[in-house]
Amino acid sequence: MEPALASAYLWLKAAHIIGVIAWMAGLFYLPRLFVYHAAAETGSPLSNVFKIMERRLYVIILWPAMIASWLTGAALISISWDSGIKDSGWALVKLGAVLLMSGLHLRLGQHMRQFQADRNRQSSRYFRLMNEVPTILMIVIVVMAVTKPF
Numbered sequence: 001m002e003p004a005l006a007s008a009y010l011w012l013k014a015a016h017i018i019g020v021i022a023w024m025a026g027l028f029y030l031p032r033l034f035v036y037h038a039a040a041e042t043g044s045p046l047s048n049v050f051k052i053m054e055r056r057l058y059v060i061i062l063w064p065a066m067i068a069s070w071l072t073g074a075a076l077i078s079i080s081w082d083s084g085i086k087d088s089g090w091a092l093v094k095l096g097a098v099l100l101m102s103g104l105h106l107r108l109g110q111h112m113r114q115f116q117a118d119r120n121r122q123s124s125r126y127f128r129l130m131n132e133v134p135t136i137l138m139i140v141i142v143v144m145a146v147t148k149p150f
Contacts, residue, residue, distance in 0.1 A: 023105075025061070028134055030057055104130075104134060
């Protein structure tokens with residue numbers, strides 16, 4: 001890899017890690033807000049505060065972080081494509097987990113819109129369980145990216 005490309009690769013990797021950290025923070029926090037929101041009385045001042053917090057988190061942090069993660073990840077893949085990533089099983093498993101993470105992101109958006117409309121039908125227990133999903137996916141993604149087992 002040429003020095004200029006190697007430097008760009010490192011800057012892209014740093015931007016990717018920053019984007020992923022912000023995305024994961026939001027994916028951990030939003031279901032936790034839903035846990036408390038599900039227990040709040042519909043239409044109460046507390047419920048209205050949760051609506052504001054959830055919307056800001058989803059729109060201002062989660063969406064930009066996910067987009068940054070995808071764009072920088074795609075750029076990293078394109079730079080390293082010929083170095084063997086195209087034949088790596090670990091990369092496919094990681095990509096599958098990232099797709100599931102993106103699906104979770106969209107599902108949380110659906111839940112947020114239900115809360116916004118005072119139409120939530122899920123219990124706080126459901127959101128406690130949903131809060132574990134990003135952790136499981138993160139473990140798969142990190143293990144694949146770091147150990148490259150196959």
